[in-house]
Amino acid sequence: MTFMDSLAAGLALVLQWQSFACLAGGVAIGVFAGAIPGMSATMAVALTLPFTFAMQPIFGILLLLGVYKGGIFGGSIPAILIRTPGTPASSATALDGYPMAEKGEAGRALGMALYASCIADFISNLSLILIAGWLASFALNFGPPEFFTLIVFSLTIIAGVSGDSLLKGGVSAILGLLLATIGLDLVYGTNRFIFGSTDLMGGLNFIAVLIGLFALPEIFSFIHRPKELDGSVRRLGNDHITFADLRHSFKSIIRGSFIGVFLGSIPGIGAAPSAFLSYAEARRNSPNKANFGQGEIEGVAASEAGNNGVAGSTLIPLLALGVPGDVITAIIIGAFMVHGLQPGPMMFTTNTDIIYAIFMGLVMSSLILLVVGGVAIRGFRYIADVPRSILFPGVLVLCVFGVYAVNNAIFDVAVMFVMGALGYAMALFKLPPAPFVIAFILGPLLENNFRQAMLMSQGSLDILARGPITWFFWALTALAIALIVKGALHPGEEVEQEVIASKSAK
Amino acid sequence: MRVNAFIISLGAAALAASSALAQDYPSQPIQLVIPYGAGGATDLSARALSNALTPILDRPLVLANRTGAGGATGSAAVANADGDGYTMLAARVGSHTVNPAMKETLPYTLDDFRFVGVYEINPVVCAVRAGSEIDSMEALVQQVQENPGTVSFSSSGVGSMLHLAGAMVLDAFGVENPLENATHIPMGGGGEAATAVLQGTATFVCTNSSALASFVSNDQLQPIMVTTPEPLEGFDAPTAASLGHPELEQLVGWTGIAGPADLSDEAAEAWGEWLEQATQNEEFLAYMKKIGSQVDLMSPEESVEFVNAQYETFRKLVDDLDMRVE
Numbered sequence: 104m105t106f107m108d109s110l111a112a113g114l115a116l117v118l119q120w121q122s123f124a125c126l127a128g129g130v131a132i133g134v135f136a137g138a139i140p141g142m143s144a145t146m147a148v149a150l151t152l153p154f155t156f157a158m159q160p161i162f163g164i165l166l167l168l169g170v171y172k173g174g175i176f177g178g179s180i181p182a183i184l185i186r187t188p189g190t191p192a193s194s195a196t197a198l199d200g201y202p203m204a205e206k207g208e209a210g211r212a213l214g215m216a217l218y219a220s221c222i223a224d225f226i227s228n229l230s231l232i233l234i235a236g237w238l239a240s241f242a243l244n245f246g247p248p249e250f251f252t253l254i255v256f257s258l259t260i261i262a263g264v265s266g267d268s269l270l271k272g273g274v275s276a277i278l279g280l281l282l283a284t285i286g287l288d289l290v291y292g293t294n295r296f297i298f299g300s301t302d303l304m305g306g307l308n309f310i311a312v313l314i315g316l317f318a319l320p321e322i323f324s325f326i327h328r329p330k331e332l333d334g335s336v337r338r339l340g341n342d343h344i345t346f347a348d349l350r351h352s353f354k355s356i357i358r359g360s361f362i363g364v365f366l367g368s369i370p371g372i373g374a375a376p377s378a379f380l381s382y383a384e385a386r387r388n389s390p391n392k393a394n395f396g397q398g399e400i401e402g403v404a405a406s407e408a409g410n411n412g413v414a415g416s417t418l419i420p421l422l423a424l425g426v427p428g429d430v431i432t433a434i435i436i437g438a439f440m441v442h443g444l445q446p447g448p449m450m451f452t453t454n455t456d457i458i459y460a461i462f463m464g465l466v467m468s469s470l471i472l473l474v475v476g477g478v479a480i481r482g483f484r485y486i487a488d489v490p491r492s493i494l495f496p497g498v499l500v501l502c503v504f505g506v507y508a509v510n511n512a513i514f515d516v517a518v519m520f521v522m523g524a525l526g527y528a529m530a531l532f533k534l535p536p537a538p539f540v541i542a543f544i545l546g547p548l549l550e551n552n553f554r555q556a557m558l559m560s561q562g563s564l565d566i567l568a569r570g571p572i573t574w575f576f577w578a579l580t581a582l583a584i585a586l587i588v589k590g591a592l593h594p595g596e597e598v599e600q601e602v603i604a605s606k607s608a609k
Numbered sequence: 610m611r612v613n614a615f616i617i618s619l620g621a622a623a624l625a626a627s628s629a630l631a632q633d634y635p636s637q638p639i640q641l642v643i644p645y646g647a648g649g650a651t652d653l654s655a656r657a658l659s660n661a662l663t664p665i666l667d668r669p670l671v672l673a674n675r676t677g678a679g680g681a682t683g684s685a686a687v688a689n690a691d692g693d694g695y696t697m698l699a700a701r702v703g704s705h706t707v708n709p710a711m712k713e714t715l716p717y718t719l720d721d722f723r724f725v726g727v728y729e730i731n732p733v734v735c736a737v738r739a740g741s742e743i744d745s746m747e748a749l750v751q752q753v754q755e756n757p758g759t760v761s762f763s764s765s766g767v768g769s770m771l772h773l774a775g776a777m778v779l780d781a782f783g784v785e786n787p788l789e790n791a792t793h794i795p796m797g798g799g800g801e802a803a804t805a806v807l808q809g810t811a812t813f814v815c816t817n818s819s820a821l822a823s824f825v826s827n828d829q830l831q832p833i834m835v836t837t838p839e840p841l842e843g844f845d846a847p848t849a850a851s852l853g854h855p856e857l858e859q860l861v862g863w864t865g866i867a868g869p870a871d872l873s874d875e876a877a878e879a880w881g882e883w884l885e886q887a888t889q890n891e892e893f894l895a896y897m898k899k900i901g902s903q904v905d906l907m908s909p910e911e912s913v914e915f916v917n918a919q920y921e922t923f924r925k926l927v928d929d930l931d932m933r934v935e
Contacts, residue, residue: 149647153656156896243808247794287678289795292767292934294714301685301716305677370804371797425823426807427800430646436800437653440823441899447827511642511673512686551797558794559810561758 113459116161117467122460125162126468129169130475136170137177138483140187140318141310141505144174145430152434160442161457165464167435172224172414172468175374176476179216179407184209184486185498187318191309192374192410194540195382197317198264199395199402206398209487213480214344215352215400216407217473223360223408225469227415230364231422232462238368238416239423245369247555248566252576253369254549257376257541259583262590263383264537266396269591272538275529279542282307289547290554302514307522311506311515312543315522316529316536318502322495323527344400352404355385359405363412368419370428372548374410379541381409387586396535415465421446422458634694634875635668641866643699644683646676650799650817653900654729654864655699661893665886679768680704681715688721692869694876698722700867702731702770706916710923711768713935719920722867725880727912728888731862731902732837733774734844735815736830738806746834746852749813750782753790761792763802763811768934769795771802774815774860777926778834781854788930806830817862818844819901836860859922862902865912881909 116122129151136147151170155163178190183200196216203212230238245253258276265272285296286306297303359381366377385405386395395402417428425447427433439446444454451458486494506519526536560566567573641659645651652674659670675683684704690696700722709719735746743749743760753760764771772793779787794811796802799820805811807829814821818841824830825844832846836857840848849857866880887893888906897904907915927933 146647149652152653153660246805246808246810287767289766289797292679292712301678301682304716305682371801424804424807425827425829426804433649433798433800434647436823437900440819440901441896443899445823445826447823447829449827510675510677512675512682555794555796555810558792559761561792 109455109459112456113463116456116460117165117463121159121162122165122464123467123471125158125166126169126464126471127475129166129171130173130468130471131169131479133170133173133175134177134180134475134479135173137174137189137193138180138479139505140181140185140189140314140501141508143190143310143509144171144178144192145434146509147174148431148434152438155438156441160439160444161460161464163438163442164435164457164461165468167438168418168461168465169468169471171431171435172411172472173475175411175414176217176220176224176407176472177479178410179220179403180213180480180483182317183212183216183403184483185318185494186321187498187502188313190374191313191544192378192413193406194313194317194375195264195378195406195409195537196403198382198406198537199397199399200406202396202398203400203403204487207487208398208400210480210484211344211348211400212403213484215348215403217476217480218344218349219352219356219359219404219407220411220476221469221473222356223363223411224414224472225466226357226360227364227367227412228462228465228469229415230368231415231418231465235419235423238364238419242369242420243424244570244572247552247559248569249572249576250369250371250552251549251556251567252573252580253372254545254552256576256580256583257380257545258549259580259587260380260383261538261541262583262587263386264379264396264535264541266533266535268533269587271532271534275534275536276538276542278525278529278534279539280546282312283543283546284550289551290558302512307518308506308510308512308515309543310509311518312522313540314502314506315519316526316539318498319519319523320526320530320536322499323523324530325491325495348400352401355381355389355401355405356408358384358388359408360412363409363414364416367413367416367428370420370426373429374413375544376541377413378406378409379537379544381405381412396537418461418465422450422461423448425450634873634879635666637695638669638671639666639695639697640671640673641697641699642683642687643672643674644676644680644704645674645701647674650731650819650862651680651699651701651864654897654902657893657896658699658728658866658887661887661890662883665883679708679766681708681712681717684708684722685716687867688717688869690869692723692871692873692876694868694873694879696869697725697880698867700724700865702862702864702919703768705865705867706920706923707770707773708768710920710927711773711932711934713933719916721870723870723872723877723909724865724867724912724916725872725877725909726884727863727865727907727915728884728904729864729897729902730905731817731819731864732835732841733770733815733860733862734818734821734825734832734836734841734846735774735778735813735834736803736806736821736825736832737813738809739828739831741812741831743812744831744833746778746782746847749833750779750784752812753779753784753787757790758792760790760813761794761811763794763796763805763814765799765802765816766795766797770862771799771814771816773923773926773932775813776930776932777860777923778815778857780926780930781849781857786930788932803830815860817901822901856922859919861919863915865907865916877909 178193182193182197186201188194420426687698762775
C-alpha cells in the first residue's frame with residue numbers, strides 16, 4: 104500500500120459520524136470525570152474500556168483517547184475553582200489558578216487553561232505524527248541511570264515553586280520526601296514506617312495527600328476565620344480571557360508543550376512532573392516572577408500546557424514501540440489487543456489505515472476539546488459565584504467522596520484529613536505546598552531509579568555518568584543550581600516578592 | 610467508579626425492599642475486591658468475568674480496586690471481612706502463592722481464604738531482547754555460569770511472580786545461587802519489566818504471555834521458553850518439558866475467586882454454579898483468548914489443591930534460595 108492509499112484508507116475510517124461521536128462523547132466523559140475530585144483520568148479510561156469491546160476498533164480507540172484528553176483538561180477545572188486538583192497532573196494549575204479565582208478571575212483562568220491545553224495538545228499530536236519514530240528510539244536510551252539524572256534535575260524546580268523563602272520550600276520538600284518513603288520499598292520489599300498497619304503497607308494514597316494538602320487548608324482557614332473571608336465575595340465568574348493574555352503567555356505555552364512532548368515520550372514519567380517543570384521554567388523566564396503563586400495567568404498557561412503536552416506524546420512509545428508510558432496507555436494497549444491489534448513497529452506496516460485514522464482522529468480531538476471544554480467551563484465557572492458558606496461544605500463532601508472512590512478505603516479519607524491538618528499547619532508557618540507535592544511525586548522515582556542503577560552496576564557509581572544523556576542532565580542540574588545560588592546571593596527580587604506575599608497573605 | 614456503585618446500590622436497595630422474600634443469598638449487592646490497579650491483568654480479567662456474571666446474578670456485582678503492597682492491602686481487607694459472601698476477592702498468583710511464600714510480614718496466609726474456583730490460567734514465557742547473543746535457555750545458562758553477574762532479569766517488584774519466576778527458571782536449569790550469579794532488577798510494574806529488557810536494562814524476563822505478546826509479534830523480544838505443556842501459539846519457543854524441565858509447568862499465572870476462610874457454604878455453592886455458567890459465556894471466552902489467557906475452571910477442591918501445590922513449590926524454592934523478604 105502506498106502512502107496515499109493508506110492516507111485515503113485512514114481518512115475513510117475516520118470520516119464517519121461515529122468517529123466524531125466517539126471522540127466528542129469521550130472528551131465530554133473525560134472532562135466531566137476529570138472535574139470530579141478523586142475521579143482521575145485513569146479511572147475514567149478504565150471504566151470506559153469495557154464499552155469499547157463491542158465497537159469497531161477505531162471507534163473504541165478514539166473514544167478512549169477522547170476520555171484521556173478530556174480527563175487531563177477536566178482536572179484543571181476544580182483545581183482553579185476550589186483548589187482541589189481533579190487529577191494529580193493539575194496540581195500545578197492550582198498554584199496560580201486558585202488565587203486567580205479568589206481575585207474574581209475564574210473565567211479568565213479557566214479560559215487560559217482551555218486554550219493552553221488545546222494548543223499543547225495540538226503540538227503534542229503533531230509531534231506524535233511527525234517525529235514519533237525518532238523520539239521513540241531516543242526514549243529507549245532511557246535506563247535507570249538516565250532517569251535518575253533527569254529526576255535530580257527535576258528536583259531543582261522546587262526552588263522555582265518555593266515562593267518567598269528557599270529554606271521554607273526546602274523544609275516542605277523534605278517533608279514530602281519523608282512521607283513518600285512510607286510503605287514497602289521497591290528493591291527489598293522492606294516495610295517502612297508502617298507501624299504494623301496493613302493499610303500503610305501500600306504507602307499514602309497520592310490523591311488523598313493531594314486533596315488533603317490543597318483543598319482542606321482552605322476550608323479549615325474558613326472555619327477558623329469565617330467573617331474575614333466571607334466578606335470578599337468572589338463572583339465575577341463571568342470574565343473572559345483576552346487575546347492579549349494569550350499572546351503574553353504564548354511563549355510559555357509553546358515551551359510547556361515541548362516539555363510535555365519530551366517527558367511524555369519517555370515511558371514512566373507522566374503528566375504531573377511535566378506540569379511542574381513547565382511551570383518552574385515559565386516562572387524563571389518571566390519578568391513577573393514575583394507574581395507567580397499569587398494569581399499569574401502565565402502560571403496557569405504553563406502548567407496546563409505542560410500536562411496536556413504529554414497527552415499526545417505518551418502515544419509515541421505506545422504506537423512506535425508497543426510500550427505503555429503510563430497506566431492510562433497500558434489500559435489503551437488492552438483495548439488494542441482486544442481488537443487483535445498489536446501496537447508496535449509492525450503496526451505501521453500491517454495496520455497503516457488504523458494508524459493514520461488515529462493520527463487524524465487525534466488532530467480532530469484537539470479541536471473537539473476546544474469546543475467541549477468551552478461548553479464545560481461555561482457551565483462550571485459559575486461555581487466561583489457560589490458563596491463560600493455554601494460552596495465549602497459541598498467541596499468537603501466531594502473531597503471525602505472522591506478520595507474514598509479512589510481505592511474504596513475509608514483509611515484514605517483519614518489520610519486526607521491528617522494531610523489537611525498538616526497542610527493547614529504548613530499554611531500557618533507559610534510553608535508552600537507545591538515543593539511537598541513535587542518531592543512526594545519524584546521521591547520514589549528518584550530512589551527506585553538510583554537503586555535500580557546500583558543493581559545494574561553492582562554498586563558502582565560510575566554508571567550514573569555512563570553516556571551523553573546523563574552528562575546532559577548533570578550539566579543542566581549544575582546550571583540550575585548555579586542560578587539558584589546566584590538568586591540567593593542577590594536577593595533583590597526576593598525582597599520584592601516578600602512585600603507582595605505579605606500584602607496578599609490572607 | 611463509586612458513582613456507579615452508588616447508583617447501583619441505590620437501585621439494589623429499592624429492589625431488595627420489594628423482593629426481600631427471594632432466596633437468601635444473594636440478597637444484596639456483592640462486592641468483588643480486585644487487589645490490583647485498574648487496567649492491570651487481574652483487573653481486566655475480573656471485569657470480563659463480571660460482565661459474564663451480570664446476566665446470571667440477580668444482584669449487582671460491585672467491583673472495587675483496592676491496590677497497594679503488591680496485592681496485600683486488598684487481600685487483607687477480604688481476609689478480615691465477614692464470611693457472608695458479600696465481600697469476595699479476585700485472588701491472583703502474586704497475592705496468593707508468591708507473596709505468602711516470600712513475605713514474612715504478610716498480614717494473611719492461604720488459610721485465611723476459602724477458594725470457590727480458579728478460572729483462568731496464564732502461560733509464562735521467558736524472553737530476551739531480539740538480536741541478543743543469548744538466544745536460548747542454554748545460552749542464557751551458559752552466560753550466567755561463565756560470567757556471573759553479567760546477566761540480570763527484571764520483575765514487577767520484590768515478591769512478584771516475575772521475581773520468583775526468574776530465580777526458579779535459573780535454579781531449575783542448574784545455576785547455583787541464581788540470585789547471586791544473576792541480578793534481579795525490580796521495576797515498577799509488568800509493562801516496565803518488559804520494557805527494561807527491550808531497552809537493555811535487564812537481560813531477560815519471565816512473565817505472563819499476554820504481557821509479551823505484542824513485543825514478540827513485533828520482533829522486539831525473542832521468547833526462549835514457554836512453561837505450558839504444549840507449544841504456545843504465537844510464541845516460537847520450546848516448552849519447558851521439551852528442555853527437560855517439566856517441573857517448570859508449575860510456573861503459571863492464574864486468577865480465581867476466593868472469600869474469607871469462614872465463607873458460608875451457601876455462598877460458596879452459589880459461586881461455584883455462577884462460575885460454571887460464566888465460563889461458558891462465549892463473549893467471555895473470546896475476550897480471554899484475545900488477551901492471551903486460557904479459561905480453565907477448577908472445582909473448589911481442585912483449586913485449593915492447585916494453589917497449595919504451587920505454594921509448596923514456591924515455598925521450597927524460597928527456602929532453598931533464601932529469598933524470604935522480611
